[in-house]
Amino acid sequence: MLVAQNRQLVGAYLSMTGGSAGRLVISLAYFIAVANTLSIGDFGLFATASACGIMLSRLLAFGFVSPLYRIATVRKRLLGAYTAGFIGGALLSLPAIALASGLTFMLVFSGDLALAPFVRILAAEILFWRVMEIVVIVTYGLNRFAAGSALVVIGTALKAIVAVAFAWSGATSLETWSWFYVAATAAAAVTAIVFFYPRVRLRWVPRLYIRRWVDAVSVAGAEMLFYVQSELDKILVLGLGGPETAGIYAMIMRLVDLTALPVRSFLTILVQKLMRAPQLLDRLPLRIGFEALVAVVSTAGLLAMALVLALFPMALGANVAEAAPLLILVLSVPALRNLLEYHSELLYGTGRTVIRAIVLASLAATKALLLTLVLTQGYSEAQWVPLVNAVFVALYLQSALMTYRALKARKRRVI
Template sequence: MLPSPAAILSYLTILSGSAGRLVISLVYFLIVANTLTLAEFGLFATASATGLILSRLLAFGFVSPLYRVATVKPRLLGAYLAGFAALSLASLPLIAAAAAAAYGLLFADRLAVLPFTLIIVAEVLCWRPVEVVAIVNNGLRRFRQAALLVIIGSSLRTAAALLFIGFARPALESWAAAYLAATFASLVVALVGFLPPARWRFVRALYPRRMADAVFAGAADIVFYVQSELDKLLVLGLAGERTAGLYAIALRVIDLTAMPVRSFNQMLVQKIMQDRGVGGGRRLAVYEAGIALVSVAGLVAVIVALKPFPGLLGRNVSEAAYLFAPMLLVPAFRNLVEYHAELLYARERTGSRILLLCLLTALKAGLISLVMSRFAAHEDWAAWMNGVFGLVYLVSAAFTYRLLGQATSGARP
C-alpha cells in the first residue's frame, strides 16, 4: 500500500502548488470578503458559482478527451487542442442563452446586468481556459508547470483585490471589472507561457469518435458543479443576500481546507487510469478515513486560530465565524462526495457518474430547501447542514462502492 518515491515526489509537487495557492487565495478571499458588504459578497459568490457551472459547457465537455490524450497519447495533443478551440467557439451561443436564463431566474431583481456579465465572462472565457492549460500540463505530468500557473493566476487575482481596496467606491460593480481584468491577465500568461508546444491541426475524423465521451463527461462535470454549488444559489433564493454572504464565507473557508485532498484525488485518478484498477476495499477505506481526517482538521485549525483572535480574518469573516463549529463535519462529507465522483470518472463510469450526481443534486436541493425554509429565520440552519451533507455522502458512498464492486467482480476470470 506504500506509494513509490516518484509518486510521493509528484504529490508533493502538486501539493506545493496547492499550498502556495492556499496562502494566496486566503489573502484574496479575506480582502474581497471584508471589502464588499455581506450582501455584495453573497451576490458575487453566487454569480461566480453560476459562472463556474456555465464554464463546464465550454467546448461541450471536450476537456475530458483532451486530458485523456495528454495522459496516454500526447503525440495527438495538437489535434485535440485544435478541436477544443473550435468547439469552444461553437459552444458560446449555448453558454450565453444559459447565462441569460440564470440571470432572469436568480439575479434580475438583485444584481445589475453589467457586473453579472463581467463575472460570467471572467469565469467562462478567461479562467476556464487557464484551468484547461493546467489540466493538460498535469496530464503530461508537468506538475510543476501546472502548479506554477495556478499560483500565478491566484496571485493576479490577489493583486487585483489589493488594488480594489484603494478604489474610491469599492462596490461590487468595480470589483467585477477588476476581477475580469485579473482573470484575463491570467489567460494571457497561460497561453503565452504554459501552453505545451504542439502542432495544431484540425483532424475532423478524430472528433466524432470522441464527442460521445466529451458530452457525457461534460454533462457529468456540469451536474457535479450544480450539485456542488447549488447550495449557494438556494441560500440566496430562500434566505436573501446577507445569509448567502455568510454561507458563502463559510463555504469558502471549507473549500480552502480541501486543497490537499484535491491534490491527492488528481494523483489517484491518473494512477487508476494507467493501472485500470482502484485497489481493494481496505485501501479505499484508508483513503476515505484520511480524506475525512484532513478535511475536518483543516476547519478545526481555523476555529482554534480564531478563538484568541476573533477578528484575525476581518470583520465580515468574524461575523460568519459562528458557522464554522456547527458545520464541522461538512468539509469531510463534501470532499468525500468529490472523491467518489473522481473514482467513477477514473473508471470511465460516466453514465453512472451522471446518474449519481443527478440523484445527489435532487437530494441536496430538497434537504437544503427544507432546512432553509424552517430554520433560516432563527439562524439554526448551520448545524443541520451536517445532516444534509451527511445524507448526501451516505447515498454517494453506497452508490459508488456498489458500482466499483460490480466492476471488480466482472473483471475477475
C-alpha cells in the same frame, strides 16, 4: 516500502501540495480583501454569480477537456489535434453558454444584481479562469506537476493582487469589483496560454473527435451536475434567504473550500493512477484508507481554521468575523464534501462517465430537496447552519452506495 515503490507519485503529490500551500496563503489574502471591501450582501451576490459561472464553465467545448486530458496523459503525440478539437468545440459551445447564462440571470439574479456585472463575472469564470484551469489540467496530464502548480499559484496571485488593489482603491461596489475581477482572470488566461501551454501544431482531425464525443458530452454533463450539487446551496440560500444570508453562508463555505486544497492534489494523482491501473480499487483496505485520509485531512483543516478564528476573531476582517463563530457548526461538512468529490473522481478515473452523471444528478436533486426543507423552516442562522451537516451526511451515504455499487458491477463484468 510503499513510498519507495511510488516515488514518482509521491514527488508529484509533494509538488502539487507545495502549489496548494502557496495557493492557500494567497487565496486567504484574496478572500480577506474581497469579503471585507464589498458589503456582506454584495459578497453574497458575487459568490453566487461566481458559483453559477463555475457551473456553466463546464459547458465550454461541451466537455472536450476530458479527451484533451486523457490524450495528454496517455498519447501526447495527438495533443495538437485534440487542442484544435477543443478550440472548435469551445466556439460551438458559446451560443449554448450564452442561452444558459441568460436563463440563469432571469431565474436567480433578476432584481438583485444588474446585468452588466453579472456578465463580467460569468465571462471571467467561463472564458478566462476556465481556460487557465484547462492549461493546468493539460500540464498535469503531461506530468509537469511543478509547472502546473506554479501556474495555479500565479493565477491565484493575480486575483489576490487585483483584489488588494480594489480594496486600496476606495471603491466598494460590486459593479467596480466585476471590472477588477475580469481583468485578473483575463491576465491569468493569457499567462497560461503564452507561457505554460505546450507548443503544438494544431491539426483539425474530425474523425478523432467523433469517437470521443459521447465521452466528452457525458463528462461535460457530469461536471456540470457535480458543480450544480456542489454550488447549489449558494443559489438556494440567495433565493430563500436573500443577499445578506447568502453572504454569510458564502463566507462559511469559502473557508470550508480552502481546507480542500491539499485533498484535491491527492485526487488529481489518484485519477491518473486509476486511468493506468483501475484494478487499484479492488483492494478494500485501500478504499477505506483513502476515505479515512480524505476525512481526517479535511476535518483537521477546518478545526485549525476554527481555532485561529476563535482566538483571533478579527484575523480575517470585520465582515468575516460575523461568520466565524458559525464555522465550527459545520465541522463534518469539509470531509463529506471532499468525499463526494472523491467518489466522483473514482467514477471518472475508471471510465464510468455515464453512471457518474446519474449519481451527480441524483445528488443535486437530493441536495435541493433537503436544503429547501432546512431553509424554509424559519430557523435562525445558529439553528439552520448545523443542519447542513445532516444534509451532507445524507448526500455522502447516497453517493457512497451508488458509487461503490457501480464499481463492483464493473469488477464483475471484467471477471
